[in-house]
Amino acid sequence: MINAVSNLLPHSADRVMMALGGTVGAMFSFAFGDIGPLIVWLASFVVLDYVTGILSAVRNRQWKSRELFYGTIRKIIIFVMVALAHGLDVALHDLIHVDFVQSIIIVAYIAGEFGSIIENLEKAGLGHVVPPVFKHILDGVNLYLDRQVDKHLAMEAKRENEKHRNL
Structure with a gap:
């Protein structure tokens, strides 16, 4: 027995x-806390981003252990930020009775990881496996961000010119 x-x-x-x-x-x-599916999806996207990043680096002969180290640190920081968001939800729960900060943070990181996965596949020469709609969405977001940066830089340059004229 x-x-x-x-x-x-x-x-x-x-x-x-x-x-x-x-x-x-x-x-x-x-x-x-109890976030079940979201944390599983985040972990899945983080692992897939990690794997596609390594694939891209190996295929392009750009493997650098230092970049892998800092990439690993960035992935750890993602989960630290999710933990901090959980703490914020716990702290605010008695005040607003809704836990939403952690979910927002997780979904934001998932979206970022998704974009990074697409970019890694493009860099690895596997862009043909990505559906065109995802490429267009990513290109649209990048174009929007580029325009916002250009607009901001133009306003900063205008302020600097006005400042120098007033001197």
């Missing part, structure tokens, strides 16, 4: 992995 039960229990390496997984799961639950 004892042998039958001991065969069901995990052995040395399995125990360590289960303990680590349980600890990480507990930390995620405490840090992020």
Whole structure:
């Protein structure tokens, strides 16, 4: 009987992995609350962005361990920001009775990761697998942002010119 039960229990390496997984799961639950599907989608997009970024770098012979290191740090910061947003939701819950900050942050990061995945596929020469509608959306967003930056820079240049004339 004892042998039958001991065969069901995990052995040395399995125990360590289960303990680590349980600890990480507990930390995620405490840090992020009950957001289930959103955090799974965020993790999926982060992993896919990571993989497509590596693929792009390898295909273009631009592999740099330093860039991979900083990319990893950026991915960790994403989850830190989600945890901070959860803290903000907890802090504001008694005041507004709605938890929305964390969801907004997660969806914003998912959208950013999605755009990065498309860009990585383009850089890797796999742009043909991306549906044209996604390319057009990304191009439209980039065009809008470029116009906003140009408009802002023009206003700043105008202010600088007026400042120099008044001196």
